[in-house]
Amino acid sequence: MPGxxxxxxxxxxxxxxxxxxxxxxxxxxxxxxxxxxxxxxxxLGGVVAIHTFDPEANIFYAILAMFIWFVVPFGVEKISLKSxxxxxxxxxxxxxFIQDGKIMEDNLKKEGYSTDDLLEKLxxxxxxxxxxxxxAVLEPNGTLNVLPKRENRPLTAKDLxxxxxxxxxxxxxxxxxxxxxxxxxxxxxxxTWLETELEKxxxxxxxxxxxxxxxxxxxxxxxxxxxxxxxxxxxxxLLLATMxxxxxxxxxxxxxxxNQQSKELYQRNSKKMQDAINKIEAYLS
Amino acid sequence: MTVGSQVKGCYASIKNxxxxxxxxxxxxxxxxxxxxxxxxxxxxxxxxxxxxxxIIYLSREEPQYK
Numbered sequence: 001m002p003g004x005x006x007x008x009x010x011x012x013x014x015x016x017x018x019x020x021x022x023x024x025x026x027x028x029x030x031x032x033x034x035x036x037x038x039x040x041x042x043x044l045g046g047v048v049a050i051h052t053f054d055p056e057a058n059i060f061y062a063i064l065a066m067f068i069w070f071v072v073p074f075g076v077e078k079i080s081l082k083s084x085x086x087x088x089x090x091x092x093x094x095x096x097f098i099q100d101g102k103i104m105e106d107n108l109k110k111e112g113y114s115t116d117d118l119l120e121k122l123x124x125x126x127x128x129x130x131x132x133x134x135x136a137v138l139e140p141n142g143t144l145n146v147l148p149k150r151e152n153r154p155l156t157a158k159d160l161x162x163x164x165x166x167x168x169x170x171x172x173x174x175x176x177x178x179x180x181x182x183x184x185x186x187x188x189x190x191x192t193w194l195e196t197e198l199e200k201x202x203x204x205x206x207x208x209x210x211x212x213x214x215x216x217x218x219x220x221x222x223x224x225x226x227x228x229x230x231x232x233x234x235x236x237x238l239l240l241a242t243m244x245x246x247x248x249x250x251x252x253x254x255x256x257x258x259n260q261q262s263k264e265l266y267q268r269n270s271k272k273m274q275d276a277i278n279k280i281e282a283y284l285s
Numbered sequence: 286m287t288v289g290s291q292v293k294g295c296y297a298s299i300k301n302x303x304x305x306x307x308x309x310x311x312x313x314x315x316x317x318x319x320x321x322x323x324x325x326x327x328x329x330x331x332x333x334x335x336x337x338x339x340i341i342y343l344s345r346e347e348p349q350y351k
Contacts, residue, residue, distance in 0.1 A: 216312055216313055217313070235305065236309070242298050249298070253295070262342070265339055266339075268335070272332050273329070279324065279328075283318050
């Protein structure tokens with residue numbers, strides 16, 4: 001067998017073996033690799049590299065070596081799933097860098113982090129003042145996670161006491177002009193609904209590049225033809241506006257009538273409408 | 286416009302609101318939103334009933350505009 005045929009055959013075999021082993025080792029993202037996965041990745045690559053072009057090398061040795069380098073990390077991973085102590089050893093433990101707003105100098109030194117390194121990591125998390133941090137921890141994979149002090153955290157709806165309507169993920173119902181029946185069914189909607197909505201927007205289904213519907217059944221579309229302007233859904237804002245107008249009208253009637261009984265009726269209903277608006281406003285925006 | 290026709294216009298808007306709330310309640314996926322829409326629809330329904338009575342009363346008061 002000429003040397004070059006051998007190289008081709010070996011390469012193909014080793015590609016298949018390497019691919020299978022890597023798949024079996026797990027689909028953790030590269031950035032989340034622990035020490036063992038990192039080492040075995042490097043070695044597996046090296047073994048393959050050496051054996052592909054060296055005609056002297058025995059391919060069975062290559063496969064044997066790869067097998068060993070696969071079995072050990074694989075075993076480590078399986079055992080560390082079961083045992084916390086073993087996990088601490090194999091994958092490392094997280095180190096607290098800042099606690100109660102105070103920097104732990106000993107821990108910094110232990111992990112080999114200089115003050116500059118710490119500040120850089122903090123800036124990575126948009127923290128420029130170390131005293132803004134309540135708690136910071138270095139994860140085994142090398143990222144620093146930061147919990148800012150209460151007053152430095154981003155403002156949320158909960159902090160402001162605002163009630164928000166629950167929202168689930170929107171579904172993509174049209175892709176490249178094709179209807180996605182499964183996502184439509186997920187929203188309990190059907191083709192008739194889609195056709196009606198598209199008719200309201202005055203566009204044909206073939207012209208829709210992307211169409212998404214939210215949980216309240218409002219359709220948002222992007223067209224192939226970018227020169228056509230598509231109106232955004234108006235149903236909810238329109239409803240809110242109509243409610244506000246009706247409420248204002250009732251108030252006006254109450255003010256303009258002389259009849260005491262009618263006045264009372266208008267006032268009572270205007271109040272009810274206001275209640276209704278307050279209750280539904282979060283869901284309509 | 287007479288008061289009667291103004292109130293009738295408002296009555297029409299309220300009917301429209303009730304219908305829109307009904308559609309939204311039917312389309313909503315979350316039980317929480319669904320309930321909110323239904324609850325508000327109930328309130329609007331009460332307003333509608335009251336206003337309906339008022340229209341009848343007004344049409345008796347202003348028979349010349351009928």
